[in-house]
Amino acid sequence: MISLNGSSFLQQQQPSICKSCGTFDEARRSPVAFVTLRSKPNGRCRVASDGNGRVLVDGALNEDGSSSSSSSSSSSSSVLELDSKSSGGGPDVYGEDRASEDQLVTPWAVSVASGYSLLRDPHHNKALAFSEKERDAHYLRGLLPPVVVSQDLQVKKIMHSLRQYQVPLQKYMAMTDLQETNERLFYKLLIDHVEELLPVVYTPTVGEACQKYGSIFRRPQGLFISLKEKGKILEVLKNWPQRNIQVIVVTDGERILGLGDLGCQGMGIPVGKLSLYTALGGVRPSACLPVTIDVGTNNENLLKDEFYIGLRQRRATGEEYDELLHEFMTAVKQIFGEKVLIQFEDFANHNAFELLEKYGTTHLVFNDDIQGTASVVLAGLIAALKFVGGTLADQRFLFLGAGEAGTGIAELMALEMSKQTNVPVEEARKKIWLVDSKGLIVNSRWESLQQFKKPWAHEHEPINELVDAVKVIKPTVLIGTSGVGRTFTEDVVEAMAALNDKPIILALSNPTSQSECTAEEAFKWSQGRAIFASGSPFDPVQYKGKTLVPGQANNAYIFPGLGLGLIMSGAIRVHNDMLLAASEALAAQVTQENFDKGLIFPPFTDIRKISAQIAADVAAKAYELGLATRLPQPKDLVKYAESCMYSPTYRSYR
Numbered sequence: 280m281i282s283l284n285g286s287s288f289l290q291q292q293q294p295s296i297c298k299s300c301g302t303f304d305e306a307r308r309s310p311v312a313f314v315t316l317r318s319k320p321n322g323r324c325r326v327a328s329d330g331n332g333r334v335l336v337d338g339a340l341n342e343d344g345s346s347s348s349s350s351s352s353s354s355s356s357s358v359l360e361l362d363s364k365s366s367g368g369g370p371d372v373y374g375e376d377r378a379s380e381d382q383l384v385t386p387w388a389v390s391v392a393s394g395y396s397l398l399r400d401p402h403h404n405k406a407l408a409f410s411e412k413e414r415d416a417h418y419l420r421g422l423l424p425p426v427v428v429s430q431d432l433q434v435k436k437i438m439h440s441l442r443q444y445q446v447p448l449q450k451y452m453a454m455t456d457l458q459e460t461n462e463r464l465f466y467k468l469l470i471d472h473v474e475e476l477l478p479v480v481y482t483p484t485v486g487e488a489c490q491k492y493g494s495i496f497r498r499p500q501g502l503f504i505s506l507k508e509k510g511k512i513l514e515v516l517k518n519w520p521q522r523n524i525q526v527i528v529v530t531d532g533e534r535i536l537g538l539g540d541l542g543c544q545g546m547g548i549p550v551g552k553l554s555l556y557t558a559l560g561g562v563r564p565s566a567c568l569p570v571t572i573d574v575g576t577n578n579e580n581l582l583k584d585e586f587y588i589g590l591r592q593r594r595a596t597g598e599e600y601d602e603l604l605h606e607f608m609t610a611v612k613q614i615f616g617e618k619v620l621i622q623f624e625d626f627a628n629h630n631a632f633e634l635l636e637k638y639g640t641t642h643l644v645f646n647d648d649i650q651g652t653a654s655v656v657l658a659g660l661i662a663a664l665k666f667v668g669g670t671l672a673d674q675r676f677l678f679l680g681a682g683e684a685g686t687g688i689a690e691l692m693a694l695e696m697s698k699q700t701n702v703p704v705e706e707a708r709k710k711i712w713l714v715d716s717k718g719l720i721v722n723s724r725w726e727s728l729q730q731f732k733k734p735w736a737h738e739h740e741p742i743n744e745l746v747d748a749v750k751v752i753k754p755t756v757l758i759g760t761s762g763v764g765r766t767f768t769e770d771v772v773e774a775m776a777a778l779n780d781k782p783i784i785l786a787l788s789n790p791t792s793q794s795e796c797t798a799e800e801a802f803k804w805s806q807g808r809a810i811f812a813s814g815s816p817f818d819p820v821q822y823k824g825k826t827l828v829p830g831q832a833n834n835a836y837i838f839p840g841l842g843l844g845l846i847m848s849g850a851i852r853v854h855n856d857m858l859l860a861a862s863e864a865l866a867a868q869v870t871q872e873n874f875d876k877g878l879i880f881p882p883f884t885d886i887r888k889i890s891a892q893i894a895a896d897v898a899a900k901a902y903e904l905g906l907a908t909r910l911p912q913p914k915d916l917v918k919y920a921e922s923c924m925y926s927p928t929y930r931s932y933r
């Protein structure tokens with residue numbers, strides 16, 4: 280039931296959660312109504328769909344949504360007849376799982392005050408794509424020029440203008456503007472041109488956007504929860520206009536990519552990641568909530584920057600920090616339920632591991648930097664080995680960087696090795712060596728090692744330099760997760776190439792400036808023999824007449840599909856076996872043809888298909904482990920995942 284103040288701009292959705300799916304694109308599963316309220320007298324009126332393709336306006340429904348007086352309203356002028364066939368927009372992908380409309384928990388309707396407001400409502404605006412009939416029905420006459428264009432033509436036009444910008448940040452800002460004015464067009468653009476636009480809305484450009492967030496800030500795109508809100512977080516969460524939240528990405532801004540502490544300006548990261556949840560994983564935008572927790576910043580430049588948007592104080596730590604985070608985690612569960620997925624993003628090491636451990640047993644939490652990166656990298660290695668031969672256990676691994684990504688990847692690889700070869704995980708860990716800023720992690724450093732590094736302390740004499748570690752450990756795989764650029768120097772890559780016919784070199788730190796080496800350097804210094812992938816994208820490299828294509832070990836391969844799988848199965852916890860399932864699903868998508876081009880990841884153009892496969896395998900694992908609550912288990916999980924995905928195609932508002 281929706282109460283509206285008809286004179287003000289309002290856009291409310293009472294989402295129809297499908298009982299069988301529990302999620303996703305309300306447009307597909309419910310009669311869709313777009314009601315334009317024209318100058319309703321004295322304040323409050325009610326609008327709802329009766330579930331039979333009609334929209335009831337003004338007191339036709341009871342508070343519980345039942346349409347007791349609907350008979351009287353069905354013939355009145357306040358009931359709009361809906362064309363429910365055209366409501367979904369885009370192909371019907373439900374097949375046999377399609378929920379019948381009478382399964383809907385709550386019918387819903389959408390309303391705005393006038394055609395003018397409709398054009399300014401990003402969730403429903405179609406701009407020039409409003410049809411003649413819609414222009415008549417929704418008071419749009421005269422507010423638009425006469426031409427009616429298709430969504431495809433709009434996409435073409437915006438791509439044309441985006442390509443005029445030389446500076447990536449300008450493209451980022453143009454995309455942000457589009458997201459804030461026409462959400463469906465934004466997602467259509469992103470889905471149709473994913474390879475071109477991923478680096479614009481996400482790594483690496485999002486890094487620069489965060490650095491300059493204060494200067495480019497126009498409208499808030501998520502929730503800012505600062506120390507000022509301590510004690511009131513539940514109220515703050517209620518200020519968010521949506522209730523049916525399924526994924527939250529939260530950061531405290533302390534370690535944004537490899538760029539360090541950007542404080543409150545880290546908001547660009549949750550916003551960017553959640554755009555990908557929708558574009559790549561099909562989670563509907565209204566179910567996504569970006570959050571930045573602002574406990575201050577230790578970045579002196581930001582503290583001095585007059586345009587800084589965050590708290591102007593040094594970071595709170597210890598009890599004050601823990602209490603704020605705990606209040607947030609408790610409030611989220613209270614208001615959105617236990618099945619809301621909380622993705623931790625770009626926390627500093629000292630908090631990231633603790634938060635994951637602390638809330639891993641009570642909440643549905645996932646740390647993208649520890650677990651997401653791990654799952655992606657493991658997928659790349661499984662794929663590479665599929666083509667070059669050998670098993671994970673045959674390899675020797677050396678990492679530069681022993682933070683979230685390094686130890687996260689190492690642990691997941693050890694788990695996979697242990698699973699493949701039936702050896703205890705402690706044994707499997709012995710094949711993996713890590714170097715941090717103080718050199719090789721060895722037993723003699725035990726006392727001073729942070730907890731999360733201890734599993735990687737092996738018996739060996741200390742080694743300070745990476746190149747010496749390469750020569751002594753003789754790795755077949757070298758992985759950079761240091762956050763420090765240009766650390767895979769010529770002698771390091773040459774040492775790898777001297778040891779291996781096909782050295783696997785992964786330079787994972789982000790953004791591009793922090794990459795341990797460039798694609799060109801990896802290929803040149805290994806005489807074109809390296810199997811190379813990086814965290815941030817690099818262009819193809821010409822080497823001795825051959826085009827070598829660097830792969831991108833991009834987290835976006837995993838988290839959208841993983842999230843979709845968790846949501847659609849109603850999972851209540853994330854389990855390592857789900858991450859392994861996601862890795863295997865991704866690796867299975869890499870073809871010989873991809874590998875022949877030098878790629879150990881599939882092209883992003885297929886990402887929605889890939890996400891559906893990952894989601895299905897993750898959901899299957901959730902059911903197998905007894906962690907799924909959405910019962911019964913759908914027969915065909917891939918088909919089901921696809922049917923749940925949000926489509927950005929415009930809907931018809933008739």
Ligand SMILES: O=C([O-])CC(=O)C(=O)O
Nearest residue numbers: 482536625647648789834
């Ligand atoms: O954003 C990315 O591309 C990967 C990531 O999580 C990070 O570097 O922190």
Ligand SMILES: [Mg+2]
Nearest residue numbers: 624625647648
């Ligand atoms: Mg991250």
